[in-house]
Amino acid sequence: MKLKSYFSWKNFLPNCITPQVPSSGLKVHPSKRSSSQRVSLSDISHCDSPLLLSDLSNSLVSLHVFTLKELQPITHFFSKSNFLGEGGFGSVYKGFIDDNLRPGLKAQSVAVKVLDLDGTQGHKEWLAEVIFLGQLKHPHLVNLIGYCYEDEQRLLVYEHMERGSLENQLFKRYGPPLPWLTRLKIAVGTAKGLTFLHEEEKPVIYRDFKTSNILLDLAYNAKVSDFGLATDGPGEEETYVTTCVMGTKGYAAPEYISTGHLTTMSDVFSFGVVLLELLTGRQSVDKTRPAREKNLVEWARPLLKNPHKLHLIMDPRLEGQYSTEGARKATALAYQSLSNYPKSRPTMRNVVKALQPLLDLTDIPIGPFVYIVPTQDNEVPVVQKIEERYAKQCNEVKIEKNDVEKQEKEEKSQIPCRKGRTHRRRVKHSRSRAIYSDTDLYKTLGSSLYTPKH
Numbered sequence: 001m002k003l004k005s006y007f008s009w010k011n012f013l014p015n016c017i018t019p020q021v022p023s024s025g026l027k028v029h030p031s032k033r034s035s036s037q038r039v040s041l042s043d044i045s046h047c048d049s050p051l052l053l054s055d056l057s058n059s060l061v062s063l064h065v066f067t068l069k070e071l072q073p074i075t076h077f078f079s080k081s082n083f084l085g086e087g088g089f090g091s092v093y094k095g096f097i098d099d100n101l102r103p104g105l106k107a108q109s110v111a112v113k114v115l116d117l118d119g120t121q122g123h124k125e126w127l128a129e130v131i132f133l134g135q136l137k138h139p140h141l142v143n144l145i146g147y148c149y150e151d152e153q154r155l156l157v158y159e160h161m162e163r164g165s166l167e168n169q170l171f172k173r174y175g176p177p178l179p180w181l182t183r184l185k186i187a188v189g190t191a192k193g194l195t196f197l198h199e200e201e202k203p204v205i206y207r208d209f210k211t212s213n214i215l216l217d218l219a220y221n222a223k224v225s226d227f228g229l230a231t232d233g234p235g236e237e238e239t240y241v242t243t244c245v246m247g248t249k250g251y252a253a254p255e256y257i258s259t260g261h262l263t264t265m266s267d268v269f270s271f272g273v274v275l276l277e278l279l280t281g282r283q284s285v286d287k288t289r290p291a292r293e294k295n296l297v298e299w300a301r302p303l304l305k306n307p308h309k310l311h312l313i314m315d316p317r318l319e320g321q322y323s324t325e326g327a328r329k330a331t332a333l334a335y336q337s338l339s340n341y342p343k344s345r346p347t348m349r350n351v352v353k354a355l356q357p358l359l360d361l362t363d364i365p366i367g368p369f370v371y372i373v374p375t376q377d378n379e380v381p382v383v384q385k386i387e388e389r390y391a392k393q394c395n396e397v398k399i400e401k402n403d404v405e406k407q408e409k410e411e412k413s414q415i416p417c418r419k420g421r422t423h424r425r426r427v428k429h430s431r432s433r434a435i436y437s438d439t440d441l442y443k444t445l446g447s448s449l450y451t452p453k454h
């Protein structure tokens with residue numbers, strides 16, 4: 001798959017990021033970059049000369065380059081009926097690729113994200129997605145299949161995720177609430193995705209972790225998507241300071257907002273907010289609530305400290321159907337992740353370690369307020385339905401655990417180890433529902449708040 005020859009690097013510099021490089025200098029010329037290294041946004045911004053096209057096409061071998069003409073018919077010309085959702089970048093449409101489109105590309109449902117040319121985001125965010133998702137493959141990151149780059153047009157083609165965003169599933173007004181074990185499964189899945197990013201040789205800071213950027217497949221396997229704001233973390237001798245803060249209100253870490261210091265711990269804070277949303281069923285910012293409750297973290301923090309206040313924290317829609325021990329441990333973890341001191345937050349690996357065992361806790365009441373409805377001859381009594389629902393929850397979680405473990409084993413054994421290259425996990429993921437999701441990008445800091453490293 002070749003990149004088009006007019007693909008120029010000159011205007012690709014992510015100008016908000018100011019890496020503070022020590023005077024010894026860490027500039028790596030692209031041609032001296034080892035072939036095992038991932039092409040990173042900072043490689044591009046550090047270098048005076050543009051990266052060689054061949055460098056990029058080697059690293060993004062798995063991506064298909066689509067034409068606009070190919071993507072129009074598969075989405076019914078981006079029709080309303082194919083609309084899946086939207087954010088700061090633009091709208092996302094469902095499409096179907098048949099096996100005649102490209103040799104080697106199997107028939108499948110896809111999601112096509114189209115840059116809104118009048119919107120707040122643009123080429124830089126598109127490029128970040130291509131660069132990161134073109135190289136990073138993991139069961140808990142959405143699979144980018146390809147992209148389209150024509151004149152001003154920028155599109156991205158992903159695997160289709162059947163249940164859409166977590167925002168849609170968690171905060172929908174109608175239908176049954178997400179059960180406890182499903183919420184935990186989602187938290188564990190996304191924590192694994194973030195761990196993978198943070199533990200890359202050159203760590204990746206995701207920077208926009210929130211419910212609308214978490215996608216769910218049919219079995220509620222969670223995948224982190226939307227890498228538009230992702231950035232390479234600082235190396236050992238560097239620290240990053242940004243002159244403009246990007247992210248979403250209600251999720252961004254306090255030190256990042258006030259000083260522009262960006263670390264993997266900023267993602268941990270945002271993870272804490274999402275975990276809190278999963279526990280409480282409340283949105284990170286809810287303007288319809290009384291003043292003291294509008295900001296979820298501010299409202300919840302004093303309650304999280306006190307184990308006796310657990311019932312005030314937990315989503316009333318769960319109707320008590322959760323493991324008390326699990327909920328206590330999860331709220332304690334949320335409290336730690338939401339610390340105002342980045343160093344007091346756990347690493348994402350430790351978050352996974354703390355959350356994963358909670359999936360095995362069985363002290364989940366079937367429901368204290370079950371009213372047994374007298375049934376007709378062929379109807380299933382209510383209690384049985386609830387038991388079935390619980391069994392289904394457990395089953396879904398087990399399936400996911402087995403699937404992911406199996407997938408990971410298969411990947412390890414299947415990926416050929418090319419000389420001088422690190423392994424990249426490559427996984428084919430499975431896959432909508434329309435939802436408006438607001439990528440509320442905001443720029444709160446002027447250059448007056450720029451904090452150089454001393």
Ligand SMILES: Nc1ncnc2c1ncn2[C@@H]1O[C@H](COP(=O)(O)OP(=O)(O)O)[C@@H](O)[C@H]1O
Nearest residue numbers: 085087088089090092111161165212226437439
């Ligand atoms: N692969 C996908 N499958 C299903 N729905 C998707 C997919 N990608 C995005 N969506 C829907 O579109 C919304 C916006 O997508 P996102 O990638 O976050 O766009 P933006 O970069 O504009 O914020 C998501 O919240 C989700 O509802």
Ligand SMILES: [Mg+2]
Nearest residue numbers: 087213226439
């Ligand atoms: Mg988004």
